[in-house]
Amino acid sequence: MVTSILQKTGLDPQFLGIEITESIAMQDMETTIGKLERLSSMGIQISIDDFGTGFSSLYYLKKFPIHKLKISQHFVSGIATDQNDKVIVSSVIALAQSLKFKVVAEGVENEEQLVFLKQRQCDEMQGYLFCKPLPADEFGKMEMRHNVLCDA
Template sequence: MIGAWVLKTAIQQTKEWMDSGFSKMVIAVNLSAVQFRQVNLPDIVIDILDEIELPHECLELELTEAVTMYDPVAAISVMDTLHGAGIRMSIDDFGTGYSSLSYLKQFKIYKLKIDQSFIRDIATDPDDRSIVSAIIDMANSLGLRTIAEGVETTEQLAFLRLRGCNEIQGYYFSKPLPADQFQTLLEQHP
């Protein structure tokens, strides 16, 4: 299955970078709805990590709100198993789905990823600023980290830093890169 190949490739590349001397890092991999619903998903993930010998805490699996809300009870079970194995979980595109806050507190997640649709206009739109602030505050209250996706401007970055967003992702720093170009970037900015 292509999902397992993508997961294995990402884990292998991360292990190679760490083995070549780069600091310990965490690789985030998106899971599709089909992957997440595989009965043996935790076994597949753990087997790949163990085969490649990447510490479990170096993997973060990203799920969309829609995937987690399709069958929240099953999602909680899978997330509990992965969390118990030391694998980080995050909710991608947070704020765009129909998640229930009662389930959010039950999910064993590490991070909320704020959807770029809220980031795009935070420099000019007071509603987007309020929503992003609320997500960051809620995550902090629940002991979760936040990452903002789609950051492209200095103004967006400044607002997110001021509000205490933990991580930033977007073209402000770099466009998506092939592994060899990303390694060059790592070498230039250790």
């Protein structure tokens, strides 16, 4: 199905990212690994979403052909108040970096979280601090305004 869609749209596979939740990835790991390897060999970027909330296996984590780990907002939201969340987030970032994965923090909502994540060299962050979810047409308008302002 993915190959068919890429052919129909003409999209270069390197610009397609597919996210799979940790819990889904762990249901039938051997099948998942095979499918992810095929997608990755096409150049598609694979991310494990909500990492740390399922029943993760570090053995299979090293076998999955993934490019990014996305830290669940459940951990990110507690950075300011929960020492355990700080340790978990720091550890996941270090693990991802050691395995040469990009790491994305989900649910960043305040400056304190942003500073904490930047200090630990988190590669990417997403959340309400940056922008609330938008329909595609509104995002396009916002992007156009941003480009006009930045190019001026």
